[in-house]
Amino acid sequence: MTDLIKMTGIGKSFAGIVALQDASLAIRPGEVHAIIGQNGAGKSTLIKILTGVYRRDAGDVQMNGTPLAITTPREAQDAGIATIYQELSLVPLRSVTENVVMGYEPRTRLGLIDWKAAHARTREILARFGVDVDVTRQLGSYSTAIQQLVAIARAVSLDAKLVIMDEATSSLDDQEIETLFSVVKGLKASGVAVLYISHFLNELYQICDRVTIMRDGQTVATHDVAETTKLGLVSEMLGRDASEIQAAGLTALSGGHGEPGEVLLEAKGLRSKSGLRDASFTIRKREIVGLGGLLGSGRTEAARAVFGLDALSDGQVRHHSGAALDTPAQAIALGMGFLTEDRKADGIIPHMSVRENITLALLPKLTRMGAVDRERERKLVAHYIEALQIKTSGMEQPIRELSGGNQQKVLLARWLALEPEILILDEPTRGVDVGAKFEIQSIIRKQVADGLAVLLISSEFEELVEGADRIVVLQDGRSVSELQNPGITEGALIGAIAHHHERSAA
């Protein structure tokens, strides 16, 4: 049987950084195929090449045995490849019908849109998925699940041979997921192949036939789902030996206990709209607490909740002073800092100088009668540029001209300048070169020795395992276990994450 889609030897670099190297993917007609991998493994780059969003540097794409030259998303659609993104690319303010027939409207003899035919066709298509809605109403008035189904309906109505679903279930509730799954099964039954991208391994076992695992821009393996175990998949995703994970996983539950320090902050049963379900942890003086877990487990969300950025629907954050903690400004006043994951969106003020960026959070304390105390500001900034070895042509250089690692150091300086009690670090060394990474880590370690409490989030297991004194493992917004250093190994951490996935599958 010829593969519907066959991608081989795909290579892609962005500005010299390799995103894909010799990656491959083969999808059979009418199968449900999953792609899994850690963040940055190259899943989305591979799919964007398939759908014409990016152009490949190397490699070959075939559809039904003939070479496929797709350079725009529109061409992909015409070739029968439809993509349903996590963020829906529909028009919420227009009717359901308009969304389904957009660009392919049936015409009357006068060349006008034949609305009667359009509504009828939309109703018929939706009925196939068991969806019965008023097709003349605005799409935006329906739930996300219905909208997602409409997106799929549109794809099918365009005679799609392959439907790509990128994180399709991440905004759906259990019942809506069930509906979506039955639609996927329906697609499969009618001979349409589905490429399914998800961070939830459980879903894979429910609806997928085969699974391709990616790691570091390469395709690791493709298996029949029935022949895999979760442990095996996790080990291939992370590039670790399964037996090592299993062995380590057993000892993880019996980790040694250290001396509990002075508790500075306690999060209890956090629940939020952003995805926390029941997360609890404590932050103690002179200690690095790591938050472990896969992408989407609620690590960043937990940090945001603690910092007063996201409202809690249940649970509480208790600061040792007893003061309220509802806004970032209050958190900062209580001696907390938050080095965010997305440097560009949440961190730097691009037009401002290194000096102004460093003192941004400290401003209220640098004030003399409404004016910035420039003398003190310069001294302080000079001190941090020196101490953190920030490479800049001077403190007046705009921050946007600095390299990623130096920008990160400036942002770290912004928080250290506050002399904080608690510092939240979300991926502190992501996108930073090795030298700067080492420097940042040693700065943090030194601060902790001086009494700083750190909440560390990192997708790099090494960083967590070596850095954290304790690791709280999160899964699906819940804190499921806690590991204690010394004694944590990467295997133990991976095991803890994988084991809980096993348990929740049962």
Next chain:
Amino acid sequence: MTRTLTLMRAGFDPTRHGALCALGGILLFNLLVTPNFLHAQTLFVNISQVATIAIVAMGMTLVISTGGIDLSVGAIMALSGALAPLIFLSEFAAANPTLGLVASIIVPILVALCCGVFNGVLVSYLNVQPIVATLIFFISGRGLAQVMTNGNLQTFTNPSFSYLGTGKVLGLPFQGWLVLLIAVVLYWMVTRSVFGRQLLAVGGNERAARLSGIPVHRVKIGAYVICAGLSGLAGLIVVAINSASDAARIGNLMELDAIAAAVVGGTLLQGGRAPIFGAVLGAVIIQLVKYTLLANGIADEVALIAKAGIIIAAVYLQQARKE
């Protein structure tokens, strides 16, 4: 690219000094062509005319630096300009001339400040698009002013009040000095004060500013309040110059002049930068172009087209600079 770099190294960056070059060009042109350009009278006329544009443009610069825009400045000018004569022509003012005069300056400005609070609250707390939020007063402010005055032209003789628009200090118009004073204060505020730093941070990256504990809402409201207050003041000056108040005409199309002046002065429409003296310079250029065309007998309508040309040039230079 390399050529721009060498030019910059030579200390000349046309995108940075474009406005100054334009000013030089206009001055030179006038010296050569416009009759009587070097007379003191010309200077006085231009200073008294440019003052209102400059004052409002500085306020506009602050608002734009937060990433917003204020369309209501002209209407707020009309509102305060209509209020002032109502107050100093009232029976109360006739009985207490000094108190009446003070009230006729302070009350309109207070009303303007309230309009600013309204704009700011809509934009920050209620998250309304600035262009829509300020459209409310753009439409209703002038209407309100006309209702208050029954649509009548109010003429008056009040030398003390008229000093705002016709007085001279050291031989130069009073409002010229006022512009200088306001510019110095705002320049200090933007470059030295905590509020100024926070303002630019909010405009530069609102999410990062919020995460750094900056009271984003309050900072934004502050910008709109200052802009509205300055508009109110400008409205008083217009009325004082004319010794008459016509609610339908005070500050008409001022929002466009102010935005143009701010942009010509180097304000980025996406926020993050607030060149106060640039705004003054922009206002001077716009005024001079108007004057040049008028003095050479070219119709007002053509002046409008010339103004548009200046804006296009300014935006083009800004775009070039971004790369």
